[in-house]
Amino acid sequence: MELSWLEDFLTLSNTLNFSRAAELRNLTQPTFSRRIRNLENWLGVTLVDRGTFPASLTAEGRSFRKAAEETVHALYREREQCLQMAGGEASFQSFVTLHTIAVSFFPHWLHTLEGKLGPLRTRMTCATMNDCVENLVSGASNFMLFYAHPSAPLRLDPVQYPSLVVGKERLIPVSAPGRGRKPRHPLLGGGTKPTPYLRYARHTFITRLIDTIIAAQPKPPLLEVRHENALTLSLKVMTMEGHGLTWLPETSIKAELQAGSLVLAGPSEWSLAMEIRAYRSVQRGAREKERIWSLLHESAVD
Amino acid sequence: MELSWLEDFLTLSNTLNFSRAAELRNLTQPTFSRRIRNLENWLGVTLVDRGTFPASLTAEGRSFRKAAEETVHALYREREQCLQMAGGEASFQSFVTLHTIAVSFFPHWLHTLEGKLGPLRTRMTCATMNDCVENLVSGASNFMLFYAHPSAPLRLDPVQYPSLVVGKERLIPVSAPGRGRKPRHPLLGGGTKPTPYLRYARHTFITRLIDTIIAAQPKPPLLEVRHENALTLSLKVMTMEGHGLTWLPETSIKAELQAGSLVLAGPSEWSLAMEIRAYRSVQRGAREKERIWSLLHESAVD
DNA sequence: GCCGATGATGCAGATTTTGCATAGGGCATG
DNA sequence: CATGCCCTATGCAAAATCTGCATCATCGGC
Known part of the structure; x- marks a missing residue:
C-alpha cells in the first residue's frame, strides 16, 4: 500500500x-x-x-x-515534526509558491519578516499552481504564497486553509523600449501588423489571469504568439531582448522600468491588480510556525 | 512512501x-x-x-x-471497516492461527461458538508463528488463536493484546502401532538403534515446545531425524504410514488413537499440556467482534 | 445516429525492488 | 595484537513492478 x-x-x-x-x-x-x-x-x-x-x-x-x-x-x-526535531531549535519553515513569486516578492518580503522575527531558517519549493496546492494540502509545506484574484479562485477551502493578504502585485503589459521611450511592441495601435506576443505556458495560473484581462476588453488586441514559456524570469529576459510584448508582475521589473530597459506597453485597463496571499492549514503546527502566522496577522495588508 | x-x-x-x-x-x-x-x-x-x-x-x-x-x-x-461495510450486516470475522489449530481445534470450536451466537461468517488465515502475530498486531485479523505454554511465551504485550483460554491441548509422542498395539517406534527402550523421528520444521513454535519437552528429561532419547516438515497434517500421515515417531496435538488424532491406527509412543512425562488461547487487540472493533469476545469471556476455560 | 468524452486494457520500455555475494566495521576472546 | 563472530552496507544482475502510448468499449448529448 x-x-x-x-x-x-x-x-x-x-x-x-x-x-x-x-x-x-x-x-x-x-x-x-x-x-x-x-x-x-x-x-x-x-x-x-x-x-x-x-x-x-x-x-x-x-x-x-x-x-x-x-x-x-x-x-x-509527522515528517515535518521529525525535520523540526532534527533541525533543533532553529528549524526550517517551509514555503511553497510559484517561481515568479519566489523571485519577485519573496526575497524582499522575507527581509521584512526577519526584521520583526529575527533570522529564520526557511525552505522554499517552487511549483506550478496545482503542485503548490498539493503541497499545502498534504502538509509538505507550512505556508503557501499565491496570487489571488476573484477571476481565478483557487480550489481551496477557505476554512481549512485560511489566508492573509501579505502584498499587492500588478500584472502589467511591457515591452522593450523603441524610439523615445515608447514601447517597441505596443499592445494597441500597431496598425494591421500583429504585435509579437510572448505568452505564458498554457494551463498556468498567470495565463488564466491574462486571459481574464483580454476577455474584459471590448476589442481583442491584435497579437501573434511568438514564444511560450512557463518561467517569468525567462519571459522577462526575452522581452528585454526585444522579442515581443508580455505581461509581467510589476515588482519583478521595478528596476528595469526605472532604468528604461522595459516600458509599459499599454494603458492601465490592460493591467490587473491582484493580491499576494499567504495560506496555511488550520492544523496547528510547531511553535515557530504559529509565531510567523500571528506576525503575518498583525502586519497583513488589507 | x-x-x-x-x-x-x-x-x-x-x-x-x-x-x-x-x-x-x-x-x-x-x-x-x-x-x-x-x-x-x-x-x-x-x-x-x-x-x-x-x-x-x-x-x-x-x-x-x-x-x-x-x-x-x-x-x-479502516480496511477491515470497509470490508465490513461491503459485506453488509453479516460481516466476516477474521481469525488467524497455525495450520495445526485451524485443522484440529478450530472447526469444532466454531461449532460451539455458533451454537451460542448463531451462524457466523468467518475468515481464517493460516500462518507461521511470526506471521500470526504480525497479522494480529497489524489488525489484519480480529482474533488470533494460539498455543500457550510458559516455556515459549509469545512476544505480545498482554495489555495491548489480552487473551483468554478457549481450549486445552496436549502434545503427545505417537507412532504407528507395531505388534500388539505397542508403538512400532517407541520413544524409549529401543536399545542402541535410534528411533526414526519425524520432526517439525525448525524455527516453528511447536518445535520450540518439543525441544522443551526433551530438554526437561534427564536423558535425551535416542532419535534420528528422518524427515522434517512444517505441516502437522502431513506429519500425521507420515507417522501413520510408519515412517517414525512424532509429537502431535492430541485433539488432531483422537479418532486415530481410538481406532488404533496411531498409538502413544512414550510415557506421560514426554507429553506437554498446553492451552489454546484466543487473542485480540484492545482496540475496540465492530459490534460483532465485541459480541464474540464477550461470549468467549463467559465461556472461557480456566 | 453520430460525436465527444470517459474509463479500461494490451503491450513494450523504463524504473524499482529484490536476493545473493561480499565488503567493512566493531567487539570479545585467546 | 591477531582471530573469529556478529552486525550493517554495497555492487550487481535478475525479477517484479510501474508507466506511458495506443487503442478499445461504453455512455450521454446533440
Missing part, C-alpha cells in the same frame, strides 16, 4: 473524474486508473462507482476518504 | 536488530536495510542509530514510531 495511492484517491474524490484527477496528479489516465484499482484491491472493496456520471464514491469510499485524509496529513505532519 | 516501510520500521524498533527484524518480515537483511533507509530518506531524518550496540532509535525515531504505529493500525482498521 502506497501513500501516493491515498493521495490519488483524495484527488479523485475531489474531482470525481479520473482523467482530470490524473492530470492534477501528473499522471496519465491509465496509470491513475490502475493506481486507484490497486488501492481498491488492497482494501478489498470498490471505492468509486464508475457506472454513474459523474463518477461517485461508494459508501465505503466516503468512509475511507476520511481515513485516507487523516492518514496522509498525519504522515506529512 | 510505502505502508510496508512503516511495518518494517515497527518491527525494527521492537527487535533493534536489522537481521532479526528482516527475518521476522520475511526479507533478506540487505533489502530490509534499504527499506529502512528509504523511510529515513523520505522523512529526511535518521531514525535508527546504527552506531550503538544494540542499535537504538534516535529521538526522531522514537517520536515517529508512535505515529507509524497509529498509521499502520488506522489503515488496517
